Amino acid sequence: MTTAHRPRAARGLLLTVGALSVATLALAGCAGGGSSAPEALTFLKNAENTTTEPILQALADDQCAAQEETLPLEISSVPQADLDAQVQLLASQNGLPVMFSAGGNPAEGAKLWDQGVILDLDEALTDLGVKDKIAPGAISTIEKLYGGAFNFLPFQYNIEGVFYNKALFEENGWEVPTTFDELTALSAEIQAAGYTPLSASGEQGWPLTRLISGYLFRDLGPDALKKVADGEAKLTDPEYVAAAQAIADLGAAGYFGQNVTSLDYDAATNEFLTGKAAMIYMGSWLLGNINGDGNQIGAENVGFFPYPAVEGGAGDIGQYPANVGLPATFGSKTYTPEVGEWLKCIAENYGNEAAEQGQITGFISDVEVEQNEVTATIADTIATSTDSVLWFEALFNAKASNISSTNAALLVTGQISAEEFMGLVQDALDNP
Template sequence: MFTAERRRLRKPLIGAAALVGASVLVLAGCSAGGDSGGGENPTTLEFLKNAENTTTQPVLDALAAGTCEAENEAAPLEVNSIPQAELDAQVQLLATQDGLPPMFSAGGNPAEGAKLADAGYLVDFDEALTELGVRDKVAEGAVSTIEKLYGGDFTFLPFQYNIEGIFYNKAIFEENGWDVPETWDDLLTVAGEAKAAGLTPFAASGEQGWPLTRLVSGYLFRSLGPDALQKVADGEAKLTDPDYVAAAQAIADLGADGYFGDNVASLDYDAASNEFFTGNAAMIYMGSWLLGNINGDGNQIGADNVGFMKFPAVEGGAGSIDEYPSNVGLPATFNAKTYAADNNVGAWLECITANYGNEALKQGQITGFIADEPVELPAISQAIADEIATATDSVLWFEALFNAKASNISSTNAALLVTGQLSAEEFMTLVQDALDEG
């Protein structure tokens, strides 16, 4: 049974200065040279990860005991963990000490990962995996996501990978004779008929906010193209431009028409999901991390009754329906210095890349690595796995390139947008002002 259960947690990061004490303590286990795994000639494959990540180590442990046994004998796997909120500062400190371990997780801020790449600390995986003959074992959609998040280069590995879209109740669709919408207008038609039938068209959490702003960015990517939010980040466009406000207005209109139900502002993530899983909502926008819940005991409509659709096209829009919003959780990377100096590190990289996808799938995880060994999965899980394996491009999400203040303002005001307490222009102005402040 597929049991991938992971919800992306986005915690505020505290400043590096406040972490000096904690970082010094951790350095004892992560400093360069010796048996720690750091330095040019590590005796182990040390992996420094965030403590909240509980999915990667079991897969690596299984590889170390099985397919990668020879690599593990040459350089035993050693996993060290620190809290996610400390990871950015810890990695930065280790970089200044020339003590980065052979393998380590990304911090919570993609911009910091991009800086490490620019400074030459990270392996160029396009080049390295091509030389190792395993470049084709990483899904192109996952690579696309990493490149968009981390400065344009393939310098992180997708140990986690989620695509996003609209899950729908297949039984409800069949009973009402609805085809899966491929355009925004078709989606509105289905939503209107769902409401008329006494259903909530879209289950969504206004308390969390991001399930609503994901719809804003989805509309932006379909209407203006995949670089819509990159242009905002680069200063070439503003969220207050008319075409951007129009996207927020489209989602505000869903709320005005009652398509999120009467209590969207008070629903948290679990309550919104439960509305879908009890058959009271026809659709829910979510990512593939929801598969654990879909295949779990709490899904009263049954996994066989859950379908997945792409965010629909906007008529006349510049975007493609085949561009999935996606994320890679907290990916991991390799230290360029130890990779270049030690063949054991390269052997580990080759073995992980070639086999991680298959081992993860056996454990119920869908990652950005290609899985090419047959594993029996529920139909909805197989459908998602197939989409990931064949996707060639991706887009990000509304807050992906925002600073912390803008991200917080976006999520906390999203419910006000769909309940009419903020106009689309007011909402976008609040977020843009936060972006302008830097």
């Protein structure tokens, strides 16, 4: 059993959309306008994030009590949709809080790094002697997302892969596929046995485009989509279209089921957890559902394997697609020795406290907690992975991301071709 701590009441001001101007003044005051040492560890986060605060509050009450005495933790929140604008506004007023979450667009975080207003965590954590408390794979993901530097902390960290019904596999003698060709052949066997091979939400779209990027990374290598973002390649290049075609072929064979277009995220998840689908591609956030009461196949019957290799491809099966949610960073202008003590304490203890509260993060945990096999597999993979890749839309603009997700179902149902799909997304990248 894991142990959860009861979070104390937040000391900070809970902000609403109508209070943004007041929030700006309050946070600028807490940060001292960049002209004086902070009097509190102010932390601005997105209101939708309910997982980070209980851990930080627990640390303030226990392991980081000395740091809390010197700099009291004060947490404030704004809606996620407003976070990018709020952080940029505070940065322009030299009023960033001591710690703050990234907004929804990684490019905005990269801008802050270029402006010199956020802390170099590589240097700071190395100086504090605690950089080894952050999982290398999480650092790799942050560097890929935020301008090539380690400048955000992975309070959340998810890896992606294929969850599968172990009981169903064992009953039918199916082997876990290690190549895409094996996955395709296995899907045919699963379909013949009367099950949906791969459950996916066509309504959301991104669960399908994740399969395209997975193929690209395994075939062309981990920099496949960065080359597109940098203008060195286009999604309409033949080798990129081939990835979309591979996923379109899965759809044409019916391996996503007959109702993929209408399935939303919850329905697709339910198909897997009720035993109707043998596999589902998803991130480690699915552990919440797997370990929940709605899992009819039982958590003990869920396994996990990485996106299979593409034979002859340049990618590595050990490079897991990953994301860090909305990570947090420290302002460079409010960083003092006292803030450094807080950062050190967080790095040393966040992973253990998160594990005790049943969370998996990008911080290393060395405490023994009871976990089922699939949860332990995910935790071990995160702790030992040294590299990662992103996802299809990670480096896209908002327009391209929307076109990608809204047309994915049309691709796998044959309503548009692979060439047309990739052309639509590339056009949005060229004309944001």
